[in-house]
Amino acid sequence: MTYRAPISDMLLSLNHGAGLKAALEAGHYGDFDADIAAAVLEEAGKFASDVLAPLNKVGDEHGIKLEDGKVTTAPGWPDAYKRWTEGGWNAVSGPEDFGGQGLPLAINAACTEIWSAANVAFGLCPLLTASAIEALDAHGSDELKTIYLEKLVSGEWTGTMQLTEPQAGSDVGALRTRAEKQADGTYRIKGTKIFITYGEHDMTDNIVHFVLARLPDAPAGTKGISLFLVPKFMVNADGSLGPRNDIYASGVEHKLGMHASPTCTMTMGDHGGAIGYLIGEENQGMRCMFTMMNQARLGVGLEGVGVADRAYQQALSYAQERRQGRAVGKKGDGSDAIFVHPDVKRMLMRMRAQTAAARTICYATAVAIDVSTRAKDPKVRAEAAARAALLTPMAKAYSTDIGNEVAYLGVQVHGGMGFIEETGAAQHYRDARITAIYEGTNGIQAIDLVTRKLAANGGASVWALLDELSATVKQVEASNDPAFGTTGTKLREALEALTRTSKWLLERVASAPNDALAGATPYLQQFGATLGGCLLASEALAAKAEGLGDAPRYVALARFFAENIAVQAGALERTVTESAESVAAADAALLGS
Amino acid sequence: MTYRAPISDMLLSLNHGAGLKAALEAGHYGDFDADIAAAVLEEAGKFASDVLAPLNKVGDEHGIKLEDGKVTTAPGWPDAYKRWTEGGWNAVSGPEDFGGQGLPLAINAACTEIWSAANVAFGLCPLLTASAIEALDAHGSDELKTIYLEKLVSGEWTGTMQLTEPQAGSDVGALRTRAEKQADGTYRIKGTKIFITYGEHDMTDNIVHFVLARLPDAPAGTKGISLFLVPKFMVNADGSLGPRNDIYASGVEHKLGMHASPTCTMTMGDHGGAIGYLIGEENQGMRCMFTMMNQARLGVGLEGVGVADRAYQQALSYAQERRQGRAVGKKGDGSDAIFVHPDVKRMLMRMRAQTAAARTICYATAVAIDVSTRAKDPKVRAEAAARAALLTPMAKAYSTDIGNEVAYLGVQVHGGMGFIEETGAAQHYRDARITAIYEGTNGIQAIDLVTRKLAANGGASVWALLDELSATVKQVEASNDPAFGTTGTKLREALEALTRTSKWLLERVASAPNDALAGATPYLQQFGATLGGCLLASEALAAKAEGLGDAPRYVALARFFAENIAVQAGALERTVTESAESVAAADAALLGS
Known part of the structure; x- marks a missing residue:
């Protein structure tokens, strides 16, 4: 479909x-x-x-x-x-x-x-x-x-981001690709990059590579990295294409999913070195790369949302067509669409509610970025920038966790057919898998959330956001709409748990960093589940306020999320705040040392 | 590796x-x-x-x-x-x-x-x-x-189980394959079966198919199904192989995983019908098939455990080899194995603890089946049979949920390499996926747990098990071993939550079946997390009692499970007991009706 x-x-x-x-x-x-x-x-x-x-x-x-x-x-x-x-x-x-x-x-x-x-x-x-x-x-x-x-x-040419090398994945600072300055101000670049998405393809005449490399006298680690623009074909003064540059795809990966996207090993230097142009200043490449990465992270989060929604649409359609068994209480011959079974309803509700929550987290990140660059008031811009920074790791990690979960459920709704490639559900499941890994693994996002975003300004960005969410919850409570069920209570509890957990982590980021790091992933999950629940509730309230005919379905989605997903926040609080020792015991438990 | x-x-x-x-x-x-x-x-x-x-x-x-x-x-x-x-x-x-x-x-x-x-x-x-x-x-x-x-x-010949037809998956009663009795007492069988594992292969001279079919005058649904033995090659009186029987593989599926296992469409009747021999009595096929299915379900649960352990071993090995970044507090050049990072430790601990819990749930099911057939005292046999019946859906569903989760984490620990097929982590992830589907989807298992196993004897099987688990928790509490951390508290809370949830469900299985069914999957998850935690604790206690040198690692594993996984039982209780309305709202929320 x-x-x-x-x-x-x-x-x-x-x-x-x-x-x-x-x-x-x-x-x-x-x-x-x-x-x-x-x-x-x-x-x-x-x-x-x-x-x-x-x-x-x-x-x-x-x-x-x-x-x-x-x-x-x-x-x-x-x-x-x-x-x-x-x-x-x-x-x-x-x-x-x-x-x-x-x-x-x-x-x-x-x-x-x-x-x-x-x-x-x-x-x-x-x-x-x-x-x-x-x-x-x-x-x-x-x-x-x-x-x-x-x-x-315009897209006449495409771009690539080239960070990764065999020994330098999450640890970008370990990269070894070398760049040497030439008399004409350009650089000669030699080295090998791996996992380069669309590093080579036949859809455009030229490809503009953005390559991280190290100058001969550069400091070690991330402080010695520079960013270069390296065109596949040199560009003449009149804009026409000149000679082929010394950057070639020397291999492509055989991957679990994303089969149509070429993942290339790029080799520079077999013919004297690729010609590159410095972007920004020497040794400031990480700063430039972070500019690229934040939006790329949001983009990957949106991939999670997109794949989730596709998987959901396909599963919902199948559940309405596929007939197996009878609804409770129905007798006699014939069978009903599997949608009637409560367990199938639960899966589909979870798929849609999670997708909707992830969507809004991503969109909210984009709006914050917009305001951070478009608002006239510097204070408003700064606050929006802090909000965008806080939301980015959740937009990336929570949404791609969900992309994977929803694609998993999409296969499950299809039963045996889900395992058959022709059905298409499995492709979403395979494609989604990389989104939790690239552009910074979801573990890296969680660490970023705790060590940089939460801790950056003493938690101020978090408290500001929680205040807004709390206002939403008050509105839910005040609405007295029975269709919300226990949404208000569940979200209130989740917010209180998130507040306590955030404080606990803030107290430990500096003093007991391993304890804070051990809690990073469950904290991100807890934050996402609380934030997502409150955002869906705010949408349901808005739909009611605007008198949308669809308001009841948004209320139902918000309620499902609060009662089934946000309700996990309390357990996740305990995981963060009471299990650091159990994680630290891994050395003894797994290595016997 | x-x-x-x-x-x-x-x-x-x-x-x-x-x-x-x-x-x-x-x-x-x-x-x-x-x-x-x-x-x-x-x-x-x-x-x-x-x-x-x-x-x-x-x-x-x-x-x-x-x-x-x-x-x-x-x-x-x-x-x-x-x-x-x-x-x-x-x-x-x-x-x-x-x-x-x-x-x-x-x-x-x-x-x-x-x-x-x-x-x-x-x-x-x-x-x-x-x-x-x-x-x-x-x-x-x-x-x-x-x-x-x-x-x-001996395995000289292999066997198949042939239930599924295009319109009859979870709803076995909808099958249409026909069997007609012949004058010689054999039956002629015509029809098409799909998803037949090892329905055809080149590893043995003969294959013995076990086929569910319907007699011409059979009642509708599951009461009109009979089981037939249908050999690929007829067998002569002296045991030698005779003519080819009319059952052929007419297609094989292109699947997400399990590529080496042929999943066949089997056609009977292109040459007059396959000759079959009745197993048991006419129209009693489901009873016979259930005999096959219970052990097959345990077997699939063990597939989940096996794939999980393989994925864990591979991820642990990679985490010890792959060097990226430094441990907290370490400075200077060089990098550490990623095992040092708390977030990686958390993933590996989760993998191993979940795998260990699923293993014991499966083994406990097998021991119960053994006792139910081997004990001399009929009362002991009956109690063991009830225990086996109760544990089987959890052995199947909880273990295969874990197989999938652990394989997912196995890919994640590998980072970008996990998405590359050569690494091998992705194969486990693909292979594991079917285990949550075949031999009764995990949703079917959860429904079986609630409607048949919990409700069968007014909850007696559940209370008997919970009493045993409670005794284990008492021992943990009495041990006063600080290495257990809050294991005793967490498991006690989980047991109490499970008791309340079981009672809530018992009260509704008959009176409000849709509410009970809506809670089936989270109930199974809650039960598995509580049971798994208590079983790991009992193993840790035993390891200590026996003075095993490895006792500390089993204590650490039990503690991790209790503090990170069993701790979810409370939230799952609320999901079961407070969210049935939110599931029922799916009609309005997803279909707009």
């Missing part, structure tokens, strides 16, 4: 849960308005259903081929990419000075979910290009921008 | 957590003793490491081929199967009258874990043969037993 973008869910999430409406009303978005948002999402949904979704399975089955250093993508992919750029989809939130439409990142976030749901392996390519655009726009010289930025924004 | 059977863990689990030692001391096992158990497991471990484990990846990569109705298995597989039968491994717990060794099922359960860990797709074949043996032994005529049983016990 195909994919249909859930536009009304997305708009409710964007406008209310994520705060776009409030930001619009505060004037942060200039003359952009909610009607434009709706129109863009409608069109994006059509393009995704018509062009991208039908290629998802084709891509999975065909994969890609590497021959003589050239990668061939699956049938139909180059043409789809052409239509993608022609439709202006690559340029949605690109800088207007370089041909972009300058739409809010929040809109692009919703679009990213749509591309990921339709075809996550396809959507990954522009996701990396977007990061490249951002780094170049923020840190590149005017000359480099003039040559490269417009073509990256 | 290869697999090494964790013999000392297995023996502690078997003897203490699972209660083999007590059953031996009570005389239920005759002259079998614990030394024989240890010797068998040692040998099984060697065979698994030497012969089966090296073929696991080969099987995954080569898969199987179907040409002209014949299935070719992966290179080395027929030879390994030959060595398997020659080593007597097929006959471990087979009936002695037909060449079996008659060892306890508990020993075979441990062996099944070993085979599954080494090569789950291989181990699946004898698992189904074992079920066939059981059904034939329990319900077959003496004539059929004489012809078929010895060769099934």
Whole structure:
């Protein structure tokens, strides 16, 4: 079955849960308005259903081929990419000075979910290009921008991010690729990068690589890393393509999922070294890379949301078609759709509620980033920047945890058919798996949340957010709507547990760092479950306030989340605050030392 | 890396957590003793490491081929199967009258874990043969037993279980395959079965199919199903093979995992119908099939344990080799094994603790089945049968949930390498996925637990088990060993929560069945987490009592489980008892009706 973008869910999430409406009303978005948002999402949904979704399975089955250093993508992919750029989809939130439409990142976030749901392996390519655009726009010289930025924004050329080396994964500082300055101001780069997404492909004439490398006299670790722009083909002064640069795909990975996305080993230096141009200053590469990584992390979170929604739609459809057994109380011949069985309902409700929560966490991150760059008041910008920083690890990790869980349940709803590749449920399950790993594993995100985001300003970002969530819970309690069930109570308890847990961690980040680190992952889960529950509740309240006909279904979703997922917050508090010793015992328990 | 059977863990689990030692001391096992158990497991471990484990990846990569109705298995597989039968491994717990060794099922359960860990797709074949043996032994005529049983016990021939049809999956009663009685007393069977594991292969000369079919005048639903033995080749009076029977593999599935195990569509009737022999009585097929299914369910649970342990061993090894970053407090150049990071320790501890808990739940089920057939006192047998019935759905569902979770974490520990197929972690993740589905989905198991096992005797089986677990918790509390941390408290709370939840469900199974069914899956999770925690604690106590040098590591594992996993029991109680309405709201929330 195909994919249909859930536009009304997305708009409710964007406008209310994520705060776009409030930001619009505060004037942060200039003359952009909610009607434009709706129109863009409608069109994006059509393009995704018509062009991208039908290629998802084709891509999975065909994969890609590497021959003589050239990668061939699956049938139909180059043409789809052409239509993608022609439709202006690559340029949605690109800088207007370089041909972009300058739409809010929040809109692009919703679009990213749509591309990921339709075809996550396809959507990954522009996701990396977007990061490249951002780094170049923020840190590149005017000359480099003039040559490269417009073509990256339009999508005529794509971008890559090249950090990883065999010995340098999560530990980026361990990279060894070398860059030597030449008399003409360029650099010669030699080394090998692995796991380079779309490092080589046949969808565009040129590829612009962003490569982290080390100068000969650079300090050790992350302080000695510089960022270089390394084009696949050199670019002449008139913009035409010049000679081939010395950066080649020397291998591609055989992966669990994302078969259509080429994951390349890139070799530089077999022919004297690749020519690269410094981005930003020498030894400041990590700073530039972090610019790229934050948005890339949000993008990967949105991949989790997208794959989850696709898996949910497919499972719901199957559950309505597949007939097995009878509903309780029904007798006689015949059978009912499996949707009637409470256990199947539970799975589907969990899938949809988790997906909706992750969606809003991601969109809220995007709105915060928007406000951090668009608001006029520096204080508002700073607060939004802190909010974005706090939300980013959750947008990435919670959403991709959910992408995996929902894809798992999607297979389960299909029963035996779920294990058969032709059904398609298994592809979502395989594709989703990498999202919890790349752009910083979810463990790294959890550590970032505890050590940098929670601890950065004595917890101020967290307290500010919890105050807002608490206000939402008060509204739920005040609504006295029996359809909310025990939503208010459950969320209140979750918030109190999260407050206590945050304080406990804050007290230990510096004094007992291993204890804090041991609690990082359950803390992120606890935070996500509490935040997600409150955001869904705020959307349900908004739907009621606006008199939406669908308000009861949003109330039901919020209630399900509160009573089944947010309710775990208390247990997770205990895991964080009472189990550090049990984790530290791993040396004795697992190694016998 | 290869697999090494964790013999000392297995023996502690078997003897203490699972209660083999007590059953031996009570005389239920005759002259079998614990030394024989240890010797068998040692040998099984060697065979698994030497012969089966090296073929696991080969099987995954080569898969199987179907040409002209014949299935070719992966290179080395027929030879390994030959060595398997020659080593007597097929006959471990087979009936002695037909060449079996008659060892306890508990020993075979441990062996099944070993085979599954080494090569789950291989181990699946004898698992189904074992079920066939059981059904034939329990319900077959003496004539059929004489012809078929010895060769099934030795493994010279393999068996299949044929229930599923396109419209009849979980709803077995919907099957349509027809059987008509012939003048000679045999039956002619026509129909199509799907998802038939090892329905066709090249490892043995003959295959003995056990097929569910419907007689022309049979009542509708499950009451009109009969079980037939349908050989691939007819068997002459002298035991030699006769003509080919009319049952053919007409297709094989392209699956997410278990690539080496042929999953066949079986067609009967293209040449007049397959000749079948009735097992048991007409229309009593479901009764016979349940005999097969209970052990098959335990077997699948052990697949979950096996794959989990394999994934754990591989992840632990990687975590000790792979160097990234520094331990907290370490400065300067160089990097540490990722094992030093608390978040990695948490993942590995969770993997091992969950695996150990699932193992003991499965072994305890096997011991209960043994006692239910071996004890002299009918009361002891009946109590053991009730215990086995209660534990079976948990052995199946909890262990396979864990198999999937642990394989997921195994990929995560590997980071980006986990997503690369060559690493092998992804194979475990793919292979594990089916275990939560086949032999009754885990949702079906949860429903069985609530509606049949809990409710069967007014909860008596549950109360008896909880009393035993409570005694264990008392011992933990009395031990005053600080290494247990808060294990006693956490398990006590979990037990109390489980007691309340069980009562709540019991009150509703009849009066509000949809509410009870909505809570089935979280109840099974809650029960598993509580039971697993108590069983690990009992093993830790036993290890201390026996003065094992490894006692501290078992205490640490039990503590980790209690403080991180059993601690969820309270939240799961609330999910069961307070969220039925939120599940029922699925109609409105998901379908808008």
